[in-house]
Amino acid sequence: MSKIITISEIANHVGEEVTVRGWLYNRTDKGKLQFLSVRDGSGIVQAVAFKKELPESDFTVAQSLTQEASIVMTGTVRADDRAPGYPGGYEIGLKNLQLIQQSEGYPISPKEHGVEFLMDNRHFWVRSLRQWAILRVRATVIRAIRNWLDDHGYLLVDTPILSGLAGENSTDLFEVDYFGEPAFLAQTGQLYNEANMMSFGKVYCFGPTFRAERSKTRRHLVEFWMVEPEMAFFNLEDLMEMEEQFVSAIVQAVLKNHEQELKILERDTSRLTQVTPPFARISYDDAVKLVAEIREKTDDPEQKELLRLDWGTDFGSPHETVIAESFDRPVFVYHYPTAVKAFYMQPVAGRPEICRSVDLLAPEGYGEITGGSERIHDAELLAERVKEVGIDPENYTWYLDLRKFGSVPHSGFGLGVERTVAWICGLPHVRETIPYARTLNRLFP
C-alpha cells in the first residue's frame, strides 16, 4: 500500500510510489498513451498512463474517464518540466487506477461559458480552476483580517444577525417574522460594537450582512461579509493610520501566500506591491475640486455629464473612480458632508456641515472598500441628531444610553470582504468572490 498524498506536497515525494485521490479535470488520449489532469482540492497534477505500465483493465478504465469522474490512482512521482499543473513540473507515472464514480454529462466544459449558465451551475463551477484560485484567496483575506486584528489587541465580539433595530437605512432592510413581531437582518454590527468597545477597548465583529438594495452592479451583493472594528479613544487620524496598516497587511498576506493563484487569475501584481503605508489622503472639499478639474479636461461629453458634481452631494462611482485613479495607492477621502452620512458621525468643530468620516477608495476602479468615522460621543448632540434625522428614539434607547456612562471619543469602520477580494484578484465582478452569491435575481443554488 503506497502513501496517500495531497498534490500540493508532491515535490516531497519524487521517486516514491504514491496514491492520489481526486477528480479528473481533463484528459488527453494519445492511443497507447494518455495524459490525465487530476485535481484533489490542493492542486492539479498530470498523471501519465502508458499502456504497458498498468493492468490492461486499468488502462481501459482510463480511456473511459469523463470530466469530473472520481478516481484513486497510484504511481511513481517524477520531476518533468513538461508537466503542467499546480504546482507544475511533477507528474505521476500511473501503475494503478480505480474508478469511484463515472461523471456523465458534466455541464461545465473547458470552453467558455456565459455568466448566467455559470451562476446556475455554481455548485459545479466552484470546481473550476479560476474559482478554486479566487476562493482560496478569499480564505486568506479572511484569515489575514482575523490574524492582524487578533495580533493587535482587538477582540472578536459577535453581534446579532437578527435585530429589532433598523440600523442605518430602514428602506434597505430585510424584514423577517420574529414570533409575530417584525425583525430585521443585520446591515451592520456597529451599534453593538459601540457597546462592546466600552467593555474591551478595541473590538471587531465579522459576519454576513444583508442589504435589500435593488442594485445591479459589479460591486453589489445582497448578502456580503463585512469586518467592523471599533476602537475607544481613536480619533479620525488614528483611524486612518490603523486602516492603512490593516489593509496593507491583508494585501501583503495574499501576495506572500498566493503567487500561484494570482498567476492563474492573470493578475498584474505590480500595483498591489505598492500597497503599503502611508496611503494618500484627500478631504472631501479638495476631492470635489479634483473631480471638477478632471471634468474640465475631458472631451468626452458622456464622461462630462457623469462627472457633474455639486458640493454637498455624495460621490457616485464615476467620481470615485477618477479620484482613485489620481493616486498610485489606496486613497482616503475624509470630511464628507454631514447630510450624506449617517446620523452618528461626529461633526467637524466649527464646520458642522461636514463630519469626521472617511472612506477608503481602492485603486483601479474598485471603489469604496471601507467606510468609517469618528462617532458622536456626546449624549445631547447624539440625541439632537437622532431628532434631526427623524428616527424613533424609542428604538435607540440603549444606544443613546451608552453616552451617559463614561462615554469616550471613539471611531470605527467597516471593510467589505468581497470588494477587497475582487480588487486583490483583479476581477470584474464581486459575484465570483463569494461561494454562493446572493444578488437581485439569484437565490439558487
Added chain:
RNA sequence: UCCGCAAUAGCUCAAUCGGCAGAGCAAUCGGCUGUUAACCGAUGGGUUCCUGGUUCGAGUCCAGGUUGCGGAGCCA
C-alpha cells in the same frame, strides 16, 4: 426604479436584402507513445425565449410580455 443591450444545438456563437438552421467545443465511435483548452476522421443532436401580427414565405420586420447582462442611483 430609470437608461442601454441581448435571448438560435448541452455550452460559446454564426446565419448577407425576409428565401433549405450552421460552426467550434462537449457527447458517442475510430486513429495516434509527450499532450499543454492536443490533433485527425466519423456519428447523433433544434419549440431559433413566449404570445400575437405583417408577408407567398419570419431566426430575421412590427407590438406586447418574460428572462438575463451592462450602467445609473444607493452603498461595503
